[in-house]
Amino acid sequence: MRIKSACLALIVTPVIAMAAHADQWADIQAKQTLSCGVYSDVPPFSSPNPQTRVLEGMDVDLCTTLAKHLGVKVELKPLSGEARVPEVKMGRVDVVIANLAYTKTRAQQIQFSDPYYVAKEMLVVKKPLADQPRSYFEGKRISATKGSTSEQSIRMAKATPVTFQDTGSAYLAVQQNKVLGVVTNAMSAAKLVAQAGAGGVELGIVKEPMALEPVSVGMRLEEPALLAKVNDALMAMETAGEIDQIWAKWIGPNTEYKMVREEKVQKLSALKFEPLE
Missing domain, CATH: 3.40.190.10 (Periplasmic binding protein-like II)
Incomplete structure (x- = not known):
């Protein structure tokens, strides 16, 4: 039993x-x-x-x-x-x-x-650099928001991340030539380029994404x-x-x-x- x-x-x-x-x-x-x-x-x-x-x-x-x-x-x-x-x-x-x-x-x-x-992490740079391939930026200093997936994507692309508390500060580093570019999502990147253009600053977006995010x-x-x-x-x-x-x-x-x-x-x-x- x-x-x-x-x-x-x-x-x-x-x-x-x-x-x-x-x-x-x-x-x-x-x-x-x-x-x-x-x-x-x-x-x-x-x-x-x-x-x-x-x-x-x-x-x-x-x-x-x-x-x-x-x-x-x-x-x-x-x-x-x-x-x-x-x-x-x-x-x-x-x-x-x-x-x-x-x-x-x-x-x-x-x-x-x-x-x-599929969202994309995109690299925003000064206009003359926009036609460069992503490989050009390997080892270069690129800014992003601290702790973001943008920061991760910079490391993934074998570049050197320089981080800030917000996207505005990360973009300012580009203007001050402290970094070659700033990484953010495609939507923010397009808006950043448009806003900079309205202020007389010519920016461009590197064609190849830094990372894909489904x-x-x-x-x-x-x-x-x-x-x-x-x-x-x-x-x-x-x-x-x-x-x-x-x-x-x-x-x-x-x-x-x-x-x-x-x-x-x-x-x-x-x-x-x-x-x-």
Whole structure:
């Protein structure tokens, strides 16, 4: 009898353990709502409308459209940048759509959908240097914001990072000839070049990116059903042209950011890139 009881316990215990692990997609279906973490105030991704105080932006529209394709309502949950990974890791939000780029460290804590665009770390230099290949800057001093992925990308490109507390200070170092260039994301780089040009300073952007950062929907680890549903929904949004429309509205060529969407939704495994830490 004791042997039978022990065997029964061995059989039952894994079943109980499996039952205890909730299926997040089943939970979303049951409540008929997708809780989506977005930035609390980072335009143009998600920020309060000045008049209505209702959140709006590119990531807000992506959340709303994703929920539509999943057949549920959306509940927006504003987050700080630092809270994006912890909140989804702990299950306080179902997904996070907040310009979240794939890195090695983040991938150990949460899982990522297929990327819906690829952000780029770009090198901004004085105009005469803009046509140089990235290899030209190996061993050269390049500025960036301290602790940023931009700083990581400089090391990855075998250049020497000189860091500052903010992008403005990093750019000032270029003006003062303390560094050859400043690295920032493509959106900020384009804006920096435009602002400098308005002030009579000619800058350019080195064509080859310093690093690629796939931007995806973040979800809790070990939720295969939800991951599959989100990936299917993203591909449907791509096919319907909805992601292109959202992009064009908030950061496209006719906006102040003048961003061109070059990559479409694709499998993360198919993207050739060296992930940042």
